[in-house]
Amino acid sequence: MQVTETLNEGLKRGYSITVTAAELDAKVDEKLKEAQPEIEMKGFRKGKVPMPLLKKQFGERLMGEAMQETIDGAMNAHFEESGDRPALQPKVEMKDGENWKPGSDVEVEMSYEALPEIPEVDLKGIKLEKMVVKADDAAVEEALGNLAETAQDFKARGEGDAAQDGDQVVMDFVGRIDGEAFDGGAGEDFPLTLGSGQFIPGFEEQLVGVKAGEEKDVTVSFPEEYGAENLAGKEAVFSCTIKEVKEPVAAEINDELATKFGAEDLAGLKTQITERLEAEYAGAARAVTKRALLDALDELVSFDLPPSLVEAEAGQIAHQLWHEENPEVEGHDHDKIEPTEEHNTLAERRVRLGLLLAELGQKAEVEVTDAEMTQAIMNQARQYPGQERQFFEFIQQNAQMQQQLRAPIFEDKVVDYVFELAEVSEKEVSKDDLQKAVEALDDE
Structure with a gap:
């Protein structure tokens, strides 16, 4: 077998893989020898059918399997030796496929875009500020008033x-x-x-x-x-x-109202509200800090990006934004949405950060547990009341949907890992300041 490089430009790679007829024939013989002890044929005892007869009977059928296994083996060996990781599934084409005849060599053209080498990042050198908001009396009283209205x-x-x-x-x-x-x-x-x-x-x-x-x-x-x-x-x-x-x-704000919401008394209800509000503030503050982290990482790293990944991401961004601007169009049978330069720039950022976070997560051995996946599926299933079982079965049979649910969990766990290593200082701010920071995220 011979592997010859035909293209090496940036991240683009091309190789010609030649498998000789003798190699294929040997592979077929190997398969026949493995199966021979179990084969029965009229006129012969089990396991005693001569090889020439087996080859005549089953050789052509096994040739396709031998060809596929040999080429797959060559590709795997190439990736192990080169260290390349393809950004997408490699494109494999058999030359003279329609004209190929048994007894001839097989030549295959393989092309792909390799994932780039991700540079090391000094995570401990990243400095971030975390906004902290305390639930004041006015916010608690406002929330109490809203609860009283719901219990009118x-x-x-x-x-x-x-x-x-x-x-x-x-x-x-x-x-x-x-x-x-x-x-x-x-x-x-x-x-x-x-x-x-x-x-x-x-x-x-x-x-x-x-x-x-x-x-x-x-x-x-x-x-x-x-x-x-x-x-x-x-x-x-x-x-x-x-x-x-x-x-x-509105219901009166008293102990009786508190018991309607599962608290022992009014003081207990206020404590619950305080904890809930501060949890909401913490979630919003985390989103702000996460954006600051991604901005910092984006400035720290620079490397070549696989064009196919950027193109696919830009297309997805353009398509999503077009539907947000045209909510009356529910289907996807519209004309192709061409990405703009702004879409391409955003796509490059997303792909760059996605590859970087994936690399950081892999090195840190970050994993999404079965329990975390189950919880994510349950959260999604609540959107389909009465059809939870069908949704679970759909997810189990759909690897792409599983990856869509796993990806944000993995990303958040990597972000938490980086937070632990980075220098994060806390700054107490008002609810209004936090709200402005959150609104700024949507404007960017």
Whole structure:
């Protein structure tokens, strides 16, 4: 077997691999000898079929396997000897493939882009600043107020006051189609919050302005796709008797409210809120520090990038941004989106940092555990209620999706590793300062 270099420009590599007919023939013989003890053929005892007969019967079938294994072996040997790591799957083409005949040498052209050598980085020399925000009393009280609103109650409006959007009306009602009452169309002392969308479209809006003691006919049409076929598309008149009109009021901030949210008392609820807020602040601060780290690494390293990786990344960026600008287009059957120079620049940064972080992670032996992958899959599965099992099975059978879930976990673990080595100082700032820093990330 002979391997000859045909291209060596930057990261681009090309090789011609020649496998002689004698080598292929020897490989076929080797396979036949391995299988011979188990082969039975009419007129011969098991394991005693002559090699020439076996070769005539199975040789052509085994030739393809021998050819593939020999070429794969040559490629693996080349990568071990050269130390090259292909950026993408190497392109392999057989010369004169259609015209090749048994007994002839096989010549294969292999081409790929090699991953670059990643320079060493002095991680301990990186200096970063970590923003720290404490949850002050005002933030805790604001969060308490928001919780109280979610736990709102209703109290009776003044006598003669009209119902407003967001109010609750307590009523008796009977629905009729063509003058006949229908099953499920009646209720007594039913509390309906106007604007909640609990009833079919057009119903609640007609009750805005009603008063306690008033009777009101509401005329609506059931949607064409309504679940009950006997009601779908039909016009109905609901005779409503309004018993009470109530306005929403926030729950009182006290121990009783705290117990509704799983705390023992109000002090305990405030502690929970403080911890949650500071966890949110810490997450936002980490995003800011991570961007600063990536900026620092981007300035520290410079190396050649595989053009195919940059091209693919630029195309993906352009495609994603185009869909964000054209949200009405849901499919991908549109014209090809050509990347701009800005897309290419961003792609180069992402590829450079991606290769660097991968190298740092490999040297530090960073791994994504099965437990971390399971948690990531569970988080994604929550987006498909009732279909969690199908989602799990889909991920298990889809290596590309597994990699998409694994990649951000791996990156964050490498970033944490670098944080431990870098010089990170803390700076206490206000919530507003942190918010501005986070907003600046989106602007870049």
